[in-house]
Amino acid sequence: MRIFLVGMMGSGKTTIGRMLSDVLGIPFVDMDEVIEKREGKQIEKI
DSSP, rough: OOOOOOOTTSSSHHHHHHHHHHHHHHOOOOHHHHHHHHSSSSSGGO
16 A cells, blocks of 8 residues: 655644554654655755
8 A cells, every 4th residue: 555645734634644654553664764864965955
């Protein structure tokens, strides 16, 4: 199962995503973290 949460910064996507992950027992991936790790920069600086 894949669920994508889309919205403006600060709208609660990460919070809701982590909650859904816990309740549904599925992995949570924060794309900001993935991009930051790959690019070696903070999202705000990209």
